[in-house]
Ligand SMILES: NC(=O)C1=CN([C@@H]2O[C@H](COP(=O)(O)OP(=O)(O)OC[C@H]3O[C@@H](n4cnc5c(N)ncnc54)[C@H](OP(=O)(O)O)[C@@H]3O)[C@@H](O)[C@H]2O)C=CC1
């Protein structure tokens with residue numbers, strides 16, 4: 001996710017390569033990213049913190065506390081700490097940095113790589129209007145942004161943070177259906193992807209309820225309603241709701 005954000009931020013031009021310092025103890029992974037973009041890289045997280053004013057923590061949830069412990073002596077109230085880790089609460093983050101340091105939690109998603117991300121933002125107790133503007137500006141450059149209260153962040157994680165994986169599976173399965181019915185894989189993927197994009201965009205642009213769109217496609221006695229019947233018999237809605245619920249429950253346990 002961290003490298004997707006790096007690419008997304010640079011593609012927009014909002015951030016210049018020289019403004020970025022990416023730190024990872026694995027020099028191999030860094031070298032690959034450094035080859036793609038002329039950014040500053042290093043294997044010492046403390047160096048990154050000394051370099052930056054905005055510090056984005058993109059490590060796995062269980063690694064957040066150890067990393068903050070390592071860099072805390074170098075964090076000042078001039079820094080803004082942004083965590084994208086699922087399930088790591090603002091209170092845990094705030095306890096791990098010196099008093100009064102502003103902290104913000106963000107749940108981005110992977111389409112930020114191409115500027116089509118969805119980021120949910122929750123502000124910590126020391127983050128005010130200026131920190132909110134900084135984080136909203138950064139993430140708005142790579143997609144849409146909503147600022148919400150922390151109690152809703154795990155639900156956003158299960159929906160928009162994890163959602164790209166769920167939708168990728170649906171897209172692949174639709175394409176499989178096309179292949180089963182004789183289309184080439186390439187053509188089936190193209191049809192499935194654009195159908196998913198067009199449907200989502202239409203709902204966004206018109207503001208119509210998805211059920212209205214569905215009804216418009218289902219001609220009486222036609223082919224779509226036969227497909228819808230199969231989806232309903234298979235419990236697709238319940239399966240997707242359950243997937244979001246399972247992801248949310250798991251995200252609450254990731255820090256432990
Ligand atoms: N993947 C996604 O779509 C999303 C992920 N997130 C959040 O982003 C975070 C990262 O997830 P994801 O990108 O999937 O996981 P990855 O494992 O791909 O990325 C974690 C990165 O952190 C590096 N790392 C490990 N230890 C340290 C350390 N001590 N100091 C600095 N860097 C370190 C890893 O390096 P190495 O590989 O060498 O161990 C790796 O490059 C998680 O907290 C996740 O909840 C949020 C939204 C969406």
Ligand SMILES: O=C(O)[C@@H]1CCC=N1
Pocket residue numbers: 086157161162
């Ligand atoms: O799977 C995960 O834990 C992370 C959080 C959101 C997306 N990926």
